[in-house]
Amino acid sequence: MSEPRLVELRRNVLKQNDIIARGLREQFRTAGVFVVSLVSSPGSGKTTFLEKTLTLLQPRYRVAALVGDLATENDAKRLARSHAPVKQITTGTLCHLEAAMVESALQGWDLQNFDFLFIENVGNLVCPSSYDLGENLRLVLMSVTEGEDKPLKYPTIFNSADVAVITKNELAAAVEFDWQAARQSVESVRPGMQIFRLSAKTGEGMQEYLDFLGERLAENRAVIPS
Amino acid sequence: MSIVEAATDEAKQRGVNVNAVHLRLGALSGVVKDALLFSYEVACQDTPLAGSRLIIEEVPVTVFCRHCKQNRVLASMQSFTCSDCGTPAGEVVQGKELEVFALEVEE
Numbered sequence: 001m002s003e004p005r006l007v008e009l010r011r012n013v014l015k016q017n018d019i020i021a022r023g024l025r026e027q028f029r030t031a032g033v034f035v036v037s038l039v040s041s042p043g044s045g046k047t048t049f050l051e052k053t054l055t056l057l058q059p060r061y062r063v064a065a066l067v068g069d070l071a072t073e074n075d076a077k078r079l080a081r082s083h084a085p086v087k088q089i090t091t092g093t094l095c096h097l098e099a100a101m102v103e104s105a106l107q108g109w110d111l112q113n114f115d116f117l118f119i120e121n122v123g124n125l126v127c128p129s130s131y132d133l134g135e136n137l138r139l140v141l142m143s144v145t146e147g148e149d150k151p152l153k154y155p156t157i158f159n160s161a162d163v164a165v166i167t168k169n170e171l172a173a174a175v176e177f178d179w180q181a182a183r184q185s186v187e188s189v190r191p192g193m194q195i196f197r198l199s200a201k202t203g204e205g206m207q208e209y210l211d212f213l214g215e216r217l218a219e220n221r222a223v224i225p226s
Numbered sequence: 227m228s229i230v231e232a233a234t235d236e237a238k239q240r241g242v243n244v245n246a247v248h249l250r251l252g253a254l255s256g257v258v259k260d261a262l263l264f265s266y267e268v269a270c271q272d273t274p275l276a277g278s279r280l281i282i283e284e285v286p287v288t289v290f291c292r293h294c295k296q297n298r299v300l301a302s303m304q305s306f307t308c309s310d311c312g313t314p315a316g317e318v319v320q321g322k323e324l325e326v327f328a329l330e331v332e333e
Contacts, residue, residue: 004245004332009236013228013249013324130256130324152304156256159306159318188305191314 017131020099024106024134031111034217035119037133039157040141041150042123045167045200047075049141050120052200054082056210061115061217066105068097068122075120085109096127099134115217125150129157136220143168144177148185155189164190165209169199229262229280230269232326237274246279246330252323253287253303287321 012018028035038046050065057063064085067075076088089097089105102119111117119135121128140161142150145168151158158164164186172179179197186193196212198205229247237244251259259282266280287300291308297319301309308315 004330006248006328006330007236007240007242008328009232009326011232011236011326013232013326016228126256126258128256155303155306156254159254159316160256187314188307189303191306191316193316 014130014132017099020103021132021134024099024103025136027111028117028134028136031114032221033111033114033117034137034213034220035117035133035135036137036139036213037119037121037135038139038141039121039125039128039161040123040143041125041146044123044141044143044146046120046123046141047078049165049167049200050118051079051082052203052206053118053210053213054079054084056206057116057213058082058084060214062113063116063118064109064114065118065120066102067120068101070095070122091122095122095124096131097121097133098131102133116213125154125157129160137162137216139163139165141165141167142182144172144182145175148178148181151182151185151189158186158189158193161190162193163212164193164195166195166197167200169197169204170202229266229326230273230275233278233329234274236329237331240331242331242333244275244278244329244331246281247275247326248281248283248328248330250283250285250323250325250327252285252321253300254318254321255324257324259284283327285321285323288319289315290317290319291315292317 040046054063054065065079066087066089067079068089068091069075070091073088076086079086087105089101119133138161140158186195196205196209198209233244233247263280270276288297289300289306291298291313293311293313294308298309306316
C-alpha cells in the first residue's frame, strides 16, 4: 500500500442547490415575476405579514405565495384567505427550504400570470441563510418582542438578507422596544441595510413597504431585455 | 449529506480510499463546525467513507473597506466594520465558503 496523499478537490457542497437556484432565477426573470423570500424566527409574524401583503397588493398586482412549514398546512389556509394562489411546502423534519422544493412546488403554475411571488421560509434564523432559492429579494423579519439584539445573535441570516422588516410595531410601547438600539444592531451586521418598521395588524408603515416593492418590481422589469 | 456524496464520487472516480476530507468552512456559511463534526460520523455510516476523518479549516470573514481600499478580516461577526479605520464595511469578500477542497487518499 502506498503512502496517503492529498488530492485537491474544489467542490462547493451546496453546488446542487445553487445550480437549481440559478435555473429558478432565470425562469423568474423570463416570466417577469419578482420573487421575495421571507425568513425569520418562529413567531415573528411572517404569516400575518404575508397575508396582509397579499391582500393589499392584490388590487394592483397579481400575487402568489409558497409557504414552507415543518408539519402543518395551517399557514397556507391562513394565506388562502387573501384569495391569492397559495401552495404549502411541508418539509417534514427539514428546517429550511431548498431550491429543489421551490422548483417542484411551482409545477403547474404559469409564472407569467404573476407580478409577485412570495416564498415564506420555515421559521428558523440559522439554516435558511445558506440556501439560495433564486429569489430577487430576501426579507428578514424580526418582531419588536424579540429583543433589539437579534441581528447580533444571528449575523449570518441578517447578512444574507437584503432588507429588514421590524414587525408587530403596535406592541413596541408595551415591550419598551428601543428602535435606535435595533437599528444599530442591524447596521452593525449589515451596514446600509434598509429597514421597514411596521404593523401588519394595524397597517401602520405597510404603505411605505408596498411602495418599495412596487418600485423594485418596476426596476426589475426595466432591466429585462425585450 | 452532500459532503459525503462529493467525497464518495471523487474516490470512486479515482479508485482510491479516503482517509480524510478537508473542508473549508466560512464563518458566514450558516453551518456550525461542531454540528458538522458530530453529524459527519453518522453520515458516513454504511458508505465507503466510514471511518474517515473530517478536517475543517475555518475561514474568517473578510470585508472590503471602501475607505482604506483594502480587504480586512473582521474582528467580530457582530460588527461589520473595518478593523483598521472603523468604517462600516458590508461588502463580504470571503467567509461564505462551504467547500470540500481536498481529500487525503490511499490507493
